[in-house]
Amino acid sequence: MHGGIALNVVSWAVFIGFALPLAIIDVREHRLPNRLLAFAVPAGLAVLGINVGLAGDWSALLRIFTSSAFTFLGLLALALVSRGALGMGDVKLGLFTGAYLGWLGWEASLWGTVLGLSLAGVYATALLIAGRANRRTPIPLGPFLLAGVAALGLVPVLPTLA
Numbered sequence: 001m002h003g004g005i006a007l008n009v010v011s012w013a014v015f016i017g018f019a020l021p022l023a024i025i026d027v028r029e030h031r032l033p034n035r036l037l038a039f040a041v042p043a044g045l046a047v048l049g050i051n052v053g054l055a056g057d058w059s060a061l062l063r064i065f066t067s068s069a070f071t072f073l074g075l076l077a078l079a080l081v082s083r084g085a086l087g088m089g090d091v092k093l094g095l096f097t098g099a100y101l102g103w104l105g106w107e108a109s110l111w112g113t114v115l116g117l118s119l120a121g122v123y124a125t126a127l128l129i130a131g132r133a134n135r136r137t138p139i140p141l142g143p144f145l146l147a148g149v150a151a152l153g154l155v156p157v158l159p160t161l162a
Contacts, residue, residue, distance in 0.1 A: 007051040012154060014047045015100055019146040022093065026142035032089030041068075041095045048103050060103065067102025067109035068095045074113065090141045100149045108152045116141075116148030
């Protein structure tokens, strides 16, 4: 993270402000609404851009946009090869999650998405083992992608707030 503490708090507030409703809607309805994503993505990019711009960290700005694009493209590739198992809402969510992961660094850009996908896989496996799902049971991926960002971004910050 790059800006002052106030800018970092605002950046995470924007993330949480969009992540919570997106996760709740995805769990309830198995969709990520375009209308909400249409606000989340530019809001996230704007607040992160302002954050790193005021800090003068132009390489972070490039990393944010590059990570956003690569996360989107990676999820798009997964959606295409999975033949509908991954929805386009999840792909578009990658623009939002990728931006925040890019803000955290290149390693976070990769590992945050991998963590989110892994958490979804563990959840799906647990449902299968418990007999509460089969191979065709839809699993909302959005909350897990958002959790990957939160795990890499928010959890390390918590001890510094105490």
